[in-house]
Amino acid sequence: MxxxxxxxxxxxxxxxxxxxxxxxxxxxxxxxxxxxxxxxxxxxxxxxxxxxxxxxxxxxxxxxxxxxxxxxxxxxxxxxxxxxxxxxxxxxxxxxxxxxxxxxxxxxxxxxxxxxxxxxxxxxxxxxxxxxxxxxxxxxxxxxxxxxxPAWAATLACSGVTSYSSARKATATVNPDEPIGVMGVGGVGMMTVAALVALGHKNIIAIDVSDENLASAQELGATLTVNSKNATSHDLVEAAGGQFIAIIDLVNTGDTVALAFDALSRAGKIVQVGLFGGEFVVPTAIMALKGLTLQGNYVGTVEEVREVVELARQGSLPxxxxxxxxxxxxxxxxxxxxxxxxxxxxxxxxxx
Missing domain, CATH: 3.90.180.10 (Medium-chain alcohol dehydrogenases, catalytic domain)
Structure with missing residues (x-):
């Protein structure tokens, strides 16, 4: 062959x-x-x-x-x-x-x-x-x-399940109207927006440096978009109308994690997904005082893939x-x- x-x-x-x-x-x-x-x-x-x-x-x-x-x-x-x-x-x-x-x-x-x-x-x-x-x-x-x-189904084994698994982690203990950010809305980020919509979340903020990507994310169900080129954490919070309960970082460089970290509310969470690399220095006292969580996500389980496929089959996944x-x-x-x-x-x- x-x-x-x-x-x-x-x-x-x-x-x-x-x-x-x-x-x-x-x-x-x-x-x-x-x-x-x-x-x-x-x-x-x-x-x-x-x-x-x-x-x-x-x-x-x-x-x-x-x-x-x-x-x-x-x-x-x-x-x-x-x-x-x-x-x-x-x-x-x-x-x-x-x-x-x-x-x-x-x-x-x-x-x-x-x-x-x-x-x-x-x-x-x-x-x-x-x-x-x-x-x-x-x-x-x-x-x-x-x-x-079948072309769409092929993507569900990686970007689909990665997005779904990370969205489940981000929404596990939050109300549907609390702000969740999606940092980086390329292919996997768009699917993450779609997964959040499928899980019933109502307050999804897409964050990217590309206006084209942000427009696509809005079509998929993002309720607000923010161009993060030259943006600070304060800018993100101001645009969202408050601090974020969770941010899913599909880029996951030192810069994007730092941007997300300072935008979190108490008990907030960053779900780290992207593999672009780098590092982030954690201010340890803030982790404790605000009760923050940094949680990694690597693809997903076979059962989660089956769940994503079923969502796609039912038409619940944009x-x-x-x-x-x-x-x-x-x-x-x-x-x-x-x-x-x-x-x-x-x-x-x-x-x-």
Whole structure:
């Protein structure tokens, strides 16, 4: 089968030939019909994450090997199953859950495979969806998306579940009319606005440096927009009519966290999602005096993906813009470059 792989850290993708997998036991083989291109792919290609004064988190320490076939937002048609598969049938259209854990630790046992210390994520540690076929190690990772636009469904495995999981964390103990900010309304930020709307939140403030992104966020349900270029925390509070009970930071640099931190009310929370890197120095006394929370969010669980898919199927989740392209080596490389240079709007989903 054809696959589009990175042969070394930082290299452009090349077309390679791999053996078509043969599913055994509870395994499921998908013929890839839709593959999303995500900002995480650019970090994997670059080889790490910026940790500020602590240097760089090298992806090789997380288990990345070469050739690396990326792609973790994948929808495909089931073309073959292992002999023990009972819940998935040939011909089904399924979304691949990519955030697979070791299957043996306590986190995995309680359904939090995305937090596993020995994760085996598709498209990062194991071969992903930038290929003709994708092998799922268990039928539970094949999520039926019948009735959902498959291009949109592909985005739900990453941006969708990330947005939904972070929105749930932000709204867990607040009233629907309390102000929640969404910092950075690119592709994932737009989906976060949509997730907050789907969860019934009524006071959503979109914050970004792009008026175009802010206009799109308002179309998706943001009740107020703030252009944060040259803005201070006071400016955000003044625009929102008061301090924020929560801010979901989809950028998550030292600058954006500092901006959000000083805009929080007592018992406020920052849900840190973005992977753009940097660091933030915490004023420890303020953390205690105001009872603040800094909480990270990394994608979501398989059950949360199922919940997001159901919201999409019911029409409760506003749809974000999707840019198409061809699933070949040029299409993937172009999609990665558009993300890296900030030219991608909404989400990019490639088809063969």
């Amino acid at each position: 054809k696959a589009f792989a990175m042969k070394a850290q930082g290299a452009a993708l090349e077309e390679i030939e791999l053996d078509r997998p043969k599913p055994m036991g509870r395994e499921v083989l998908l013929k890839v019909t839709h593959a999303g291109v995500c900002h995480t792919d650019t970090h994997v290609q670059d080889g790490g994450y910026d940790l500020g004064s602590r240097g760089t988190l090298d992806m090789s320490t997380r288990g990345v090997t070469y050739p690396c076939v990326m792609g973790h937002e994948t929808v495909g048609e089931v073309v073959e199953v292992g002999e023990d598969v009972t819940d998935v049938a040939v011909g089904d259209t399924c979304l691949a859950f990519p955030w697979i854990g070791c299957g043996e630790c306590g986190k995995c046992a309680h359904g939090h495979e995305n937090a596993c210390d020995n994760g085996r994520a598709l498209g990062i540690i194991q071969f992903g969806g930038f290929a003709e076929y994708l092998l799922l190690p268990d039928q539970r990772y094949a999520i039926d998306v019948a009735g959902v636009d 749809k974000l813009p999707i840019t198409g392209g061809t699933l070949n080596v040029d299409g993937v490389n172009d999609g990665l470059e558009r993300l890296r240079t900030g030219r991608a709007r909404g989400r990019t989903v490639l088809t063969p």
